[in-house]
Amino acid sequence: MQIGLITDSVSHLTFEEALDLAKGLGLSSVEVATGNWSESPHADLPSLVxxxxxxxxxAGRIADRGLGLSALTANGNQLHPVSGPEQDEVVRDTIEVASALGVPTVVMMSGLPGGRGDSHPNWITTSWPPENLDILAHQWDEVAVPYWRELAAFARDKGVRLAVEACGGQLVHSVSSMVRLIESVGDPEVVGANLDPSHLMWMGADIPTVIRELGGSIFHVHAKDIRVNGPRAARDGLLDTVAITDPGDRAWNYVTLGLGHPGGETFWxxxxxxxxxxxxxxxxxxxxEDTLVNSVEGVGRAADLLRRVTLVEAPDWRPADI
Structure with a gap:
């Protein structure tokens, strides 16, 4: 395995400074966002297209520092009932650029439609009242599956894989919904998972179980942690609409690697x-994405932790060695 950096983690730095940071920390690659929810501080997508x-x-700026480009990211809501087509254009342009650069993977979220006639996305989290299931069926069968089947064909033609990140507030937010998307599209070589464990942690999933269930569908991985704010979680549970910029009043927060999930380094x-x-x-x-820790310091601490636990060399055990 290798350790890389999502350059949006240090979005206040210039691209050159972000690359120098990755090189200085001994990382192997970077992942760069191209638009939609990201302000794309390190990539000019129209020029790249x-x-x-x-x-x-x-590509030369990256290669000159001995780094690779592991993925491009186009996280957004291309299924939005109003702005979806505009966000879809960013997705497709990103796939085009990835293909031209020989980048194997584009990271995305599934998107979240509205209900019939809605002008805003609608995240269904319970099966009651009964109309919730009708909305969910519309979102999956009439919007998401047709879109993703067509997008997968487009990506396959470009030689690019789509790594979908399960996240709260998205149609795909769990292992079961990830598997549903992969199976519904029917092209598991093109559509798979970007595993960001932090989103699944706050929803209560057991991450080793998640990994075993997704198995070979995991195309790409983000290393990000959360910390549950015990008093707030005990009061309100983990569904939380408090702004991420107010960490003291939230039930949970994204935190620097190793400072959150119980077990610390052992977990990782x-x-x-x-x-x-x-x-x-x-x-x-x-x-x-830790609002209480300097981003350069946080990236450095994460790199130090991952270096201690990451398996780099391929295994060489053989049955004859018993």
């Missing part, structure tokens, strides 16, 4: 080992 020279210059060692057990040998990309 239209100019081979711009793509060469972009098990995380890496379980990934190895299902055949994952790709990149672990650090994503820093």
């Amino acid at each position: 239209s100019s081979a020279e711009a793509r060469a210059e972009f 060692a098990d995380f890496v080992y379980t990934l190895r057990s299902v055949g994952y040998d790709g990149t672990l990309n650090i994503e820093h």
Whole structure:
């Protein structure tokens, strides 16, 4: 496995400074956001689409520091009932650029439609009242599945995999909904999972179980932690609408790797080992979203932790060695 950096983690730095940080920490690669929910501080997507020279210059900056480009990210809501087409354009342009650069993976979220006639997305989290299931059926059968089947065909034609990140507030937010999307699309070589354990942690999932259930469907991995704020969680549970900029009043928060999930470094060692057990040998990309910790310090602490637990070399055990 290798350790990489999502450059949006240090969005206040220039691209050169972010790359220098990754190089200085001994990381192997970067992941760069191209738009939609990201302000895309390190990539000019229109230029990358239209100019081979711009793509060469972009790739050259990365390669000159001995780094690879593990993925491009186009997280947004391309299923939004109003702005979906505009966000879909960013997704497709990102796939085009990834194809031109030889980048194997584009990271996305599933998107979240509205109900029939809605102008805003609608996240269904319970089966009651009865109309919830009618809305959910519309979202899956009439919006999401047709869209994703067509997008998967587009990505396959470009030689790019789509790694979907399960996240609260998205149609795909759990293992079961991830499997439903993959099976509904019917192209498991193109549509798989971007495993960001933090989103599943706050919803109560057991991450080693998640890894074993997804198995070979895991295309890409983000390394991000959460910390449950015990008093607030005890009062209100874990569904939380308090702004992320007010961490003291939230039930849970994204935190620097190792400062959140019970078990600390032991948890992350098990995380890496379980990934190895299902055949994952790709990149672990650090994503820093801790509002209480300096981003450069947080990325450095995450890199230090991952270096201690990441398995780098391929296993060489053979049955004859018994």
